[in-house]
Amino acid sequence: MAGVAYYPGCSLRHSAIEFDRSTRIVLESLGIDYEVVKDWTCCGASPAHMTNHLLAQALATRNLRQAAKIGEELLAPCPACYQREKNAEVEVHADADFRAEVNEIMDEPYTGEVRVWSLPEFLKEKVGLATLAKLPTTDLSQLKVVPYYGCLLARPTELTGECDTEQPMIMDQLLAAAGADVVWWNYKTECCGASVGVPNKIIQQRLSEKILSQAEEAGADAIVAACPLCHQNLDMRQHQLNDAMGTSHHMPVLYLTQVIGLGLGFTVKEMMLDKHLIDPTPVVERAIAKAAEVRAEAERKAQEAAEKARKKAERKKQEAKAKNVEERE
Amino acid sequence: MRIGVFVCHCGTNIAATVDSEGIAARAGELKGVVHTEDIIYTCSEPGQQAIQQAIREKNLDRVVVAACSPHMHEVTFRRTVEGAGLNPYLFEMANIREHCSWIHADKPEGSEKAYDLIKMAVAKVRDLEPLYANEVEVNKDVLVIGGGVAGIQTALDLAEAGLKVTVVEKETTIGGTMAQLDKTFPTIDCSACILTPRMVDCAQHENIEIMAYSEVDRVQGYVGNFTVDIRKKASMVDWDKCIGCELCQQKCPAKAPDAFNEGIATTKAIYIPFPQAVPKRAAIQVDYCRWFQEGKCRVCERVCPADAIDYEQQDEYMQKEFGAIVVATGQDVFPWEEYYHEYGSGRIPDVISGLQYERMLNASGPTHGHVVRPSTMGQKDVEPEEPKTVVFIQCIGSRDESVGRPYCSNVCCMYTAKQAILTKDHVGMETEVYVFYIDIRAFGKGYEEFVKRAQTEFGVKYVRGRVSKLYEERGKVKVRGMDTLLGKQVEIDADLVVLASGITAADGASELAQRLNISYDQYGFFKESHPKLRPLETNTAGIFLAGACQAPKDIPTTVAQASGTAAKVLGLLAKDKLKTSPMIARVDQSRCVSCWKCIEVCPFGAPEKEELRDGSYKSHIIETVCQGCGICVATCPVNCIDLKGFGTQSVLDQIEEVLLT
Amino acid sequence: MAQATEKATGTTASWDGEGRVKVVGILCNWCSYAGADGAGTARLRQPFDFRIVRVPCTGRIDPLHILKAFEKGADGVLVSGCHPGDCHYAEGNYYARRKLELLERMLPQLGFEPERFKYTWVSASEAQRWQQVVTEFIKGVEKLGPREGRAL
């Protein structure tokens, strides 16, 4: 498979560095060769498209142009970047006039046909659930997780490739394949208020609080997200939110690739769990330990059963012998 | 040849974009046209008289009327010319309204096109010849497909009038959806009390044969003479022996989903849907029967006092003859779980459909009429809990393009009002009852008053707005909605949420339509022949519609339509012989090469090998069997078959005439 | 009887006028013809350059009818019947499909642009679809313009 262009995006450089690292490690261990887009720049995020459509599409298209130098495919792990890039892909490829308009304000024109992938879609299509399910070495069956898609991985379906905006499934499937215990809940796609986390806290706090309490309601050990902004709001701002709302949530928030990585046998350290403000390490280690116990218990039971069976057979043989003896006499 | 051309104004319907007077005048130049005339309303009495008068005075031998669609008035004008002593098949219509004046704005354009259409009609009428209808014997038995209230009503009306009726019902009992209901709006009288006596009447009527648990596999023939293949599905119970004592059901150890109770309760693998079932006979759901699944059990066989159980039973196939068919296959409830994921996709136990709630309200239902929260039902050491707050949401699968149902389901507003009232009545006036609605459709007799009662007398709170999401929190169902009149979001902690699921076409409706050769709309509802003038007939002569299979309907409308349909059937079968259309195929035997291709392709078996005096065999069309589709005409390699009324020459001449410059 | 005649007899709207194309439609009586009726009742605007011949069933259509139309100077021919499975005569439209498939493949051999012939399915309840089908088809023919050398 030709190398895929990798677009980290601004958040993954610093605030979401663990998402970046875990993603790269997982990609590498799955034998996917990728190359970071040369001289990539910000996709414009919501501020751009809330301000000026042409600006938004041009900023995104510039990155498509850079990606085209690597190949026909672009992987953008950050859903915010993904949607901006995908949006540009769709409009620019479909509308020649608009492409011209965009090219007009860029230094060099974009002539390519780059297809943009979201992380979950990429893993599902390129690796495949069946293959992925064979790989895990660490047993996560005791880790109860609720997949949180947020807005950008669920809406609109035309961009996300999901079949349904209310019940997206890709993350569920990937997590299940990674061996985790996926819990159904009502809040997969409710907005966390990401885009206004900084300027309009009150919105973000109200929304994020609901998500945290719903996750608790569902009895989850951790929320799994695949978006730096959701993560920022749910993890980094959790204390802030507790103070503001007078709640006492303590809900770890993991990145999708961190869970997959853990399943693939990478350590808590390698997956950079220590980067989180709500440290997921205890939960994860407890789950792994519990899984071990459960397995041991199961094995013990199996042995006992085997033992019983053996004894029973033994007894039968004895009786049979005795019978024969009687008959002879 | 003396052709008369009559151009209609249809008030301004045509005249607004077509210069009827002008083109009438121009039509005089056409070959064979000896009389032209423009008339304000040609279909009116003076209009028709004008035609007849012209035929007599100018002794016309061909007539063209340029007006609306032949589907509208061809029959009318055939009668008109016949009235003036002209053969009705020497007449042709030019459709200058639906196909011209109504789709064009520019008058010169409209007039030009209308004139072309008249040219074509004139060209065709030149090729026409007098035709004479044949007569066929009529079979007076009637098939009614579907044993719901519509089918029951039609069957009883027909049987009372002395016709033999066969009712084919796919379930093990007749009664349909109405049998599931508790009460009916706007009178709140008991559904069973009205329906079950009628069901019994059906069963006991000497002229009615009920074939329950059966399906229509194939329909052949034509009006007056249909041949229908019916399959009686294997119930694994000999119904001649079964006495409906329910002993098997009591003793059967295998649980099975209870379709009649909409899945809110379970029944047994061998079951009788409900106590008043007609016929009251047991059937085995083999998918859940231990004997069929695990090869052991046979309890029912042991306990059956009539020894009616027959594990080897197979489907029975039979063929019957009918003169007319009434389709009354009803509707299904919209499967909201598959579409409304924001409402929990059916994973939230206390969110149920209207029909499920109806079963709960029903005294013969799983809770014997007690309203309880499903989440507290049928569990050990959990006391079933009555809801204190009940929320109804309307327009579920209605008026909702996002789920492909833009139409209004017609009954939900009213059944919601009814259920809201019954909730107050069953659980107590102190219960909080909310109804989220977009618009209230209370169009029927006494309906608006009924909704008003719900609001005033029973204090049901109507909230104008829709609900965006349902989710569980601390044992309640959170209802996140909007009160558009306040302009405020509302959140309600509900104990029970009832979704007013709309009406969707019955499962397999389109397949049945194809078997019957009747048309259906994009939602799967069967299409009437004309929405206003022929609402009970289909496009296929001899096949009629009754009830919700045609469009969402409530009980009063359904029953009214069902009786109307019965009247239509009686009208048809009152005659001993039926005139058949003479516009059928004809073989020129002198050119037939006996290749029998016509016999191969005919869907009706109209062509036959006829022995001539010289002992040779030539193709011959059985006139009463031919339906006039013309497939054989287009197939015959030597063009020795032609279609009367749609002759090959007439088709070519229309094309040539209109393209002529 | 009201309107004056001059306007209509004016040749402005003649079917042979500048930029006009001549398109003939052969429609099944039970579905597409009724669908076109529905479109009219709903006042759905449609192109002027179209004339309809009604037949009881597309199964009655002989490919020769279409060739004849071209021979007589049609710039395009549109055939429309019942959706497969919905034929009023059970299987007429299947026979039509077989014949017209072949014709469709043959026409380019005779030097016809594929856009000049189309056969499709429009049911009696698909008024809007009818408007769309006929409008698009005629747009296609207009792109090509009148056929050079009227004869086949």
Add this chain to the structure above:
Amino acid sequence: MIRYNPEQAREYREKLIEEVQADVAECYQCGNCSAGCPANFTFDYPPNQLMRMLQVGLVDELLHSKSVQNCIQCLTCSARCPRTIDVAGIIEDLKTIAAARGIAVPEHVETFNHAFLKNIARFGQLNEALLLVRFNLESGQPFNDAGLGMPMLTRGKLDPIPRRAAGAGEVRRIYDKAMEKARWQA
């Protein structure tokens, strides 16, 4: 007493059909968009009323509304609209119009967007630390998110030393040209 504005209604209906493929005339006021809107409590008009205002042409009121500013573009309204109207798309379009007309609404969103764009126009890639500082100054709330600074720094989640990315120059040019064009159009 308000006056309907049929001209504006017509103009914007056509504009939105053209630009967002969404027809406000299709709205039958079921209120689903408002019911699900997570930011509604900060709005002065709920989404369904925005749609109504478009239907009758009260566009200026609309462009000056908090609702248009505070919409967080989560697309819940679009996803659940029974008439499949892209409500969020419509609001986004209104946002850009408001921005182009330089309509100032007493909310910080506009300030934040502005600070954000300036930031990337300067560095090419977003520098979160600087964005925060700049926004806090401009919005007059110096200690906003101050609590996050330390933990993020210690976890290497903040980049104190801003570096210009290679593409920064082009981003700046794109920014200027696009904004120029918009101003000129408005």
